[in-house]
Amino acid sequence: MQPSRQHLEFAPPHTPGMLRAFALAILAHLVLVFILAVGVAWKRETPPATVEAELWANIPVEAAPPPPEPQPEPDPEPAPPLPVPPTPRPAPPPDAPSQADIALAKEKARVQKEKEQQKLELDRKLQEKQQKEKLEKDKLEKDKLQKAKDAKEKEAKEKLARDKAEKDKADKAKTADTAKQKAEKAAQAKAEAQKLEDLRQQNLKRMAGLAGSGDANAAGSAAKSAGPSASYSGRIRAKIKPNITYIETIVGNPTAEVEVRASPDGTILSRRIAKGSGNKSWDDAALNAIDKTGVLPRDEDGRVPSPMIIIMSPQTMIGN
Structure with a gap:
């Protein structure tokens, strides 16, 4: 007994409302069964009733009496004789026409x-007149169209001639302008070439005078009226000489004349070969040396001649 009591003590408590839940479930099932029964009863069909009937006439109908016998028709009366028409009398012959009537x-x-002929003649003349008027009208229209066409062609030719004249005039003006520009450019180039040649000759003479030996291969200076100092050519040569890089074998003594333009502080603005040496590698080496130099030294008076012609040869720039 003791184990049973312990088991009951530790058993879970009963859930409250179990009886009420069972009662509601049973009631719901009963309602469902009732609804199904009522639905099945409504779907039943009533069997059709069979009825028989016989038809009887209310009043008897008597037979119709036989038709009466036909009466014989009376004989038709004979037709009356037709009247004989009277014989027509021949008409009297017409009187012969007289000479006056003829x-x-x-x-x-x-x-x-004659009237018909006159009418035909009038119609013919009227038709000829209408044809003539039509031909004249057509001719006038044709002449008018031809005149308009000729005027249009003439206007087109005149316009073409004007356009051609204007084009020729413009071409001549353009050719004249081109020739003038070419002449101006040629004169300018000639003047510049002459100026450079004069400058080169002056530099050659001046440098020869500065060297005291007549050597024209010394470093040049600017072509100014006052002239550079005696030591300026040596200073330019000393400035450019370390920047010359030339590793090829030198044949002869190629001389390049380089035109240099510089700012007042000595900065080189531009350089070009004024007269080539005939050796392209030496010309390139001279230009590269001037580019590496960058700035030219100033003369004793603090000025830098520009433009100037620098004469560069292997003997003056590389040799001792």
Whole structure:
């Protein structure tokens, strides 16, 4: 007994409302069964009833009496005889026309024929007149169209001639301008070439005078009226000489004349070969040396001549 008591003590408590839940479930099932039963009963069909009936006539109908016998038709009466028409009398022959009637008829026919001929003649003349007027009208229209066409062609030719004249004039003006520009450029180039040649000759003479030996291969200076100092050519040569890089074998003594333009502080602005040495590698080496130099030294008076012609040869720039 003790183990049973311990088991009951540790058993879970009963859930409250179990009886009420069972009662509600049973009630719901009963309602469902009732609804199904009522639905099945409504779907039943009533069997059709069978009825028999016999038809009887209310009043008897008597037979119709036989038709009466036909009466014989009476004989038709004979038709009355037709009346005989009277024989027509022959008409009297017409009277022969007289000579006057014949002449009058001929005169009427002649007049009628003349009228018809006159009418035909008038119609012919009217038709000829209409044709003539139509031909004249067509000719006038054709002449008018031809005149308009000729005027248009003439205007087109005049316009073409004007355009051609204007084009020729413009071409001549353009050719003249081109020739003038070419002449101006040629004169300018010639003047510049002459100026450079004069400058080169002056530099050669001046450098020869500075060297005291007549050597024209010394470093040049600017072409100014006052002239550079005696030591300026040596200073330029000393400035450019370390920047010359030339590793090829030198044949002879190629001399390049380089035109240099510089700012007042000595900065080189531009350089070009004024007269080539005939050795392209030496010309390139001279230009590269001037580019590496960058700035030219100033003269004793603090100025830098520009433009100047620098004469560069292997003997003056590389040799001792």
